[in-house]
Amino acid sequence: RKEVEQDPGPFNVPEGATVAFNCTYSNSASQSFFWYRQDCRKEPKLLMSVYSSGNEDGRFTAQLNRASQYISLLIRDSKLSDSATYLCAVNFNNAGNMLTFGGGTRLMVKP
Amino acid sequence: GAVVSQHPSWVICKSGTSVKIECRSLDFQATTMFWYRQFPKQSLMLMATSNEGSKATYEQGVEKDKFLINHASLTLSTLTVTSAHPEDSSFYICSADPILAGGGNEQFFGPGTRLTVL
Numbered sequence: 388r389k390e391v392e393q394d395p396g397p398f399n400v401p402e403g404a405t406v407a408f409n410c411t412y413s414n415s416a417s418q419s420f421f422w423y424r425q426d427c428r429k430e431p432k433l434l435m436s437v438y439s440s441g442n443e444d445g446r447f448t449a450q451l452n453r454a455s456q457y458i459s460l461l462i463r464d465s466k467l468s469d470s471a472t473y474l475c476a477v478n479f480n481n482a483g484n485m486l487t488f489g490g491g492t493r494l495m496v497k498p
Numbered sequence: 499g500a501v502v503s504q505h506p507s508w509v510i511c512k513s514g515t516s517v518k519i520e521c522r523s524l525d526f527q528a529t530t531m532f533w534y535r536q537f538p539k540q541s542l543m544l545m546a547t548s549n550e551g552s553k554a555t556y557e558q559g560v561e562k563d564k565f566l567i568n569h570a571s572l573t574l575s576t577l578t579v580t581s582a583h584p585e586d587s588s589f590y591i592c593s594a595d596p597i598l599a600g601g602g603n604e605q606f607f608g609p610g611t612r613l614t615v616l
Contacts, residue, residue: 421604430591430607431542474541476605484530484595486605490541 390414391477393489401497404465408492410475411457419478420458422449424471425491431474434460465496501525502594504608511582512616519577519611521592527572528594532605533565536589548575582615589613 393410400406412420420437435442437449437458448461458475472491479487501524509517521531529550534542546567547555554567566578575594579586589612593605 428589428610428612430610432607433604436604484605485532485544485547486593487544488542 389490390479391475391487391489393473393475393492395490395492397493397495399495399497400465402465402467404496405461405463406465406494407459407461408473408475408494409457409459410477410489410492411455412475412477412487413456414477414479415453415456417456417477417479420449420451421476421478421486422447422458422460423474423476423488425474426471431488434473462494465494467496467498470494470496500596500604500606502592502606502608504592504611506611507609508612508614510614510616513583514581515615517579517582517613519579519590519592519613521575521577521594521608523573523594523596523606526594526596528596529572530595531569531575532593532595533567533575533577534591534593536591536610542591545577548577550575579613582613584615587613587615 390413422434423431424434425431437451441450446463450459472493474491475489476486503522505520531548533545536542545560548567548569550569556562569575589610591610592608
């Protein structure tokens with residue numbers, strides 16, 4: 388079993404749709420969680436950190452479910468520019484600050 | 499803030515050549531930098547953790563003698579792909595972990611270096 392797993396997609400949605408991705412992690416001692424966005428042939432860019440209480444940034448909402456060991460990303464009112472690959476990242480050990488990435492979920496927003 | 503640069507952005511070289519990639523944190527210091535490799539349509543795979551002033555920590559399956567890492571200062575880490583072969587062709591990305599009080603463990607990524615070995 389992979390340490391961090393994501394549905395690779397692609398998720399094909401129309402503009403304006405709401406779409407949600409999940410990311411499961413295997414290590415129950417995981418400390419920090421992040422969502423990154425990666426455009427084709429570019430580096431990942433931090434989208435948002437995921438806090439225990441959940442957090443929202445505009446159209447994006449991230450949540451953490453420790454009991455079931457997954458994090459989620461919800462995108463409301465999808466825009467064409469949201470088309471990208473979304474990577475979740477988990478820090479298993481705060482001292483090392485090393486991130487383990489999921490395989491990414493590809494989102495394609497169509498007109 | 500939190501800008502990381504990489505040089506070169508892309509390189510094409512002949513098989514057997516050694517290629518050096520630089521990763522710099524421009525506006526912050528980082529005791530730790532990470533080197534990743536990403537093959538087409540795959541996720542980032544951590545190759546090694548680069549620690550300022552000490553030896554790098556390599557992930558399982560990554561040859562330390564082939565991928566030489568030097569972290570000479572708090573703002574610069576270099577990755578040298580020695581005797582590169584076509585199977586080393588990939589997108590190499592570095593990230594840096596800022597030294598921040600109460601930092602949230604975020605990593606900031608460089609723009610990547612696309613290596614093509616002929």
